[in-house]
Amino acid sequence: MASTLETLTEVVHSSKQIKIRGFSVTSAMTEDDFFTSGRWKVGGYDWEVRVLPNKPIGGHNRNGVAVKLYCLSEVPTAKASGVKVNFSCLLIDPTGKLKPFEGDSSTYNFKRSGDCSYLHALMKRNDLQTSGYLKDDAFTVEYTLKLLREVPIKATTHRPADYLLPSSALPHHLGDLLQKGTGADVTFVVSGESFRAHKAILASRSLVFTAEFFGYMKEKRSPVVEVKDMRPAVFGAMLHFIYTDSAPELHRADDGTAMAQHLLVAADRYGIDRLKLICEDKLYDGVCVDTAAMTLVLAEQHGCSHLKTRCVEVIVANLEAVMTTEGYKHLMATCPSVMNDLLKAVHGRKN
Incomplete structure (x- = not known):
């Protein structure tokens, strides 16, 4: 009779790189001073790596670069044996000419939050x-x-559900409901183009629509609502997201970025936070010299803090080039208040 193989354990593996600039200045740091990688989630636990660039390793003038790994998560009481981890480090040559220099390696059993493995x-x-x-x-x-x-x-x-339960088709069904207009009880008119929709579905996704249709605003009694200052294609894409939680227009190669800009404004206007964040993430990846200033205007006007930080970083790193763009002129004309943020960032970069 053939035997069966049962696997009892698996190894979760993850690697990251961090860069430390200003090595010569780190000689002024104490032996306990460190730089941190921030939280790093591996295997369902949060970890933090600390680099100590001036750690004594024995003898006079024999300091070196050391590394510590901290567990930031509580270990469940059911795991009395702890979380077993192997931690290792390499020095990397960014040019690729030198092979990575293998440092120390340590295996440690973490039993509680705050436990540390030292290399x-x-x-x-x-x-x-x-x-x-x-x-x-x-x-x-x-x-x-x-x-x-x-x-x-x-x-x-x-x-039975392991094989018989299909994936959820709710987004498809709701999208079909929007397309056919079955049971629609409100019509939006956007630049002459009409969109039929359902008040209850809109209100479930947006507090703005809740106030319009079920509060004390006039739209509560009107079956037709005129939408101003928005393109029909943008309003249609926003409705599609409300019903299906997807925005395929953002992935088009020809105008995906432009649609992200318009949809971000629409999402902010109607309080659709998830769509706003998706658009912000799309624009974040496209920030460059040509787009940084114009995107910063958008981020400033609609409260997108992460996108704003990214734009400031690109502008400060390429200030002369950005100043020649039309977007920079628009930025100075519409959002002069951001100049303080730019000046602070430039000053911090010089220091």
């Missing part, structure tokens, strides 16, 4: 200064975390 010096400071891993007073560290995780034991029998 001894990746490299002595004096050695790093003369190595090829220090480029333009900066070095790059790649750290890898391998987490041992138990594989849940699978049931020997299957529930």
Whole structure:
């Protein structure tokens, strides 16, 4: 009789790179000063990597770069044995000419939030200064975390839903309802083009529509609502998102970015936060010298803090080039208040 194989564990593997600029200045840091990677989620737990660029490793003038791994999540009491992790680091040559320099490796059992695994010096400071891993007073560290995780034991029998339950077709059905207009109780007129919709569905997705149709606004009694200052294609795309939670127009190669700009304004106007965030994310990836200033106007006017920060970063890094664009002239004319943010960012970059 043939035997069966059952897998009890699996290894969750994740790697990241961080770059430390200003290595020469870090000589003034104390042995406990560090830079942090921020939260890093691996295997269902939050982790934080701290780089200590001036850690003593024994002897006079023998400081080096060391790394610590902290667990930031509470370990469930059911896991009395803790979370078993292997942590290792490499020094990376950004040019690719040198092979990665292998530092220390440590295996540790984390039992509670705040537990720490310490790796001894990746490299002595004096050695790093003369190595090829220090480029333009900066070095790059790649750290890898391998987490041992138990594989849940699978049931020997299957529930009916395992095979018979189809994926949700709700977005498709609602999209079909919007397209056919079945049972529609309100009509929007946008630049002469009509859109039939359902007040209850709109109100369930937008507090603005709730106020219009079920509050004390005049639209409550009107079956026809005129929408001003918006293109029909943009209003149609917003309605499609309300019904289906998708915006395929954002992925078009020819005008996806332009649609994202208009949809962000529409989403902000009607309080559709999820659509607004999706548009902000789409525009974030497209910020460059040519678009940074114009996008900053949009971010400032509609409260998109992450998008604004990205625009400021690009403008400060390419200030002379950005100042020649039409978008920069528009920025100065419509949002002169952002000049303070730009000046602060430029000053911080110089320091």
